[in-house]
Amino acid sequence: MACGGEDDSGGGNDFESTIDRIPASALEGAGDSSPELYYSDMAIRWRQLDLADADAEARLERSLELVVEAEMFTIGPLMIERALQTKLDESRVEVGFTAFDIEREATVQQPPQSLSVADVRVDAGTIDDAVRSDPAWSDDLEEIDFEDGSYYSWGEDGARMDPGRRGPFHGMLGRGGQLAVASEGDDEAVTAVRALSTDEVEASLLAEAGDEPSGLDEGPLVPLAEAVGGR
């Protein structure tokens, strides 16, 4: 079973279609803190480096050489813990993909919360097989049905940590959280939503379905997004 809703982004502008999956509610400040939004289109970088069709190992090898090249600096994916992104096999054991399979990603961080939406070049079945067989986390796995899709959950535990079960996807702190995967049949690419709370993953699914405002519909990102590139 693939968890998630239907991917109705319809292609087009990748920046807007990715950001459009971030719910407006995720961009609201809480208390004295305000969120930070990160976006990276790694597919462009891999294309520039002639690595569009390369495997994760080749992309990792090249990325290690790029660290000192300012012109190729890229924020990169945050769904996979940055310090553990070189652990490709560990990442595959957890969720069936690696940071180097993420083609583009938008992440909102407002500690302790973090919400990422990403286009990932892996099929939903590979993710499903991985999360069900992951020796560290599969015992906690639940599949939650939701009005606009479904998602995997390892507990409502944004604040609860288990460093003994750390990993590239579950992070240095070993956090459970949620993962929704949207695909179109047997496509070899999916949209993945990673959250650390039920509220956030469900808000993202609602935004993607058009049942809740996205960050491009209302809120503080709208004037900036409309001004990008002199639009």
Add this chain to the structure above:
Amino acid sequence: MRVHSSRSQRPSGDGEVIQAYVLFEPLVLQPELTNLTPEQLEEMMAEMTVVDPYRSIMVVEILDEDDDTRTEILLDFGDEDAVADNIDGVEDILAGGSSARTGQPWSELLPDATTEQRGDVLAVTVPGSGRFRVAFQAMQSRDLFVTRS
């Protein structure tokens, strides 16, 4: 209920967005990020050009159709008059200001930058590649287009 009523009317713009970073608050110098004491910061703030508080700031790297890269820094003032009031100050910072953290002039860090009003947003465009990292790191250290606290 569908709430994406305006999506189809949104212009797609030109070029591809490679990466972006947004902070939904104005930047204020912070002693712990600059290696300066609060007193030194206060002294520096008294001498430097600062901009009025804006609502949010975004840095974005764009690849255009000719494979040229540019970096844009967007300040959302939420008011067209506020943009007009601050555009000279932003140009002064770009021409004669320096990073509080490194002491390097912005004219070297962000060379050939130009400014433009886009409605409620003040846009700074820096041509060429490699400038996104400068602006990104400056934003993270609260050292770019700072406002008074």
